[in-house]
Amino acid sequence: MxxxxxxxxIALILTGCAxxxxxxxxxxxxxxxxxxxxxxxxxxxxxxxxxxxxDPYIIVYNLDREATTMLTSRVPPQVLVKDSxxxxxxxxxxxxxxxxxxxxxxVIKELQAKVTKPGALYATHARTRLELTIGNNGNVxxxxxxxxxxxxxxxxxxxxFLETMLNEQLTDIVVKMxxxxxxxxxxxxx
Numbered sequence: 001m002x003x004x005x006x007x008x009x010i011a012l013i014l015t016g017c018a019x020x021x022x023x024x025x026x027x028x029x030x031x032x033x034x035x036x037x038x039x040x041x042x043x044x045x046x047x048x049x050x051x052x053x054x055d056p057y058i059i060v061y062n063l064d065r066e067a068t069t070m071l072t073s074r075v076p077p078q079v080l081v082k083d084s085x086x087x088x089x090x091x092x093x094x095x096x097x098x099x100x101x102x103x104x105x106x107v108i109k110e111l112q113a114k115v116t117k118p119g120a121l122y123a124t125h126a127r128t129r130l131e132l133t134i135g136n137n138g139n140v141x142x143x144x145x146x147x148x149x150x151x152x153x154x155x156x157x158x159x160x161f162l163e164t165m166l167n168e169q170l171t172d173i174v175v176k177m178x179x180x181x182x183x184x185x186x187x188x189x190x
Contacts, residue, residue, distance in 0.1 A: 024074040025059050025163050029084040029171050034091035034178060039187060044097025045089060049082035049106040059162045060114045063122075071159065081106050081130065081174065088178040094187070102187055106177075107131040109144075111170075113162040121152040124162065128169040132177055134186040141186040145173040 057070040058077065073080070085106060086096065110129035115122055126149045133142045147169035151157075177183055 025071040027073045034088050038092035039094045044095045044100040045102045046100045047086040047104045049078040051078040051108040063117050084174050101137050103135040105133045124151045124157050126165040136189050
């Protein structure tokens with residue numbers, strides 16, 4: 001009888017630990033240290049961001065025979081992108097100035113990883129689309145950055161895998177913005 005009780009207890013514990021879905025997803029942008037002296041120290045920039053996506057979900061499981069599961073980000077994506085970009089620009093030599101004549105604006109147009117199962121395999125598709133606009137004393141430069149990835153698998157992709165896909169896309173885009181010679185020229189007013 002004791003063995004049965006122990007086995008049932010272990011089974012209940014393992015069932016409780018298996019496959020729990022988090023309430024929110026964790027986005028994280030990790031940017032390597034930037035070169036200093038890219039911009040003159042006299043320049044000040046204001047960095048702003050907006051999220052204009054139709055829905056706030058960054059991870060969606062849309063599978064037949066299961067209720068659709070949708071997760072938002074723990075930190076609003078526009079805040080994460082703005083803070084990462086502003087930190088990189090500061091490392092490159094720009095000062096933050098809320099009343100600056102130079103404005104860097106990031107708009108999140110698309111950011112989502114979606115899992116479906118159209119057949120025997122799970123299909124994952126992640127897409128990130130950001131628009132960067134630099135306004136400098138009346139001159140405006142607008143650029144769009146896109147990243148996309150797809151993967152098929154026999155097993156249901158875990159949330160961590162989807163977070164990693166989106167984190168890699170966001171990191172790649174922010175790094176490209178920081179390295180883009182067109183962005184640097186627009187900020188410098190050239």
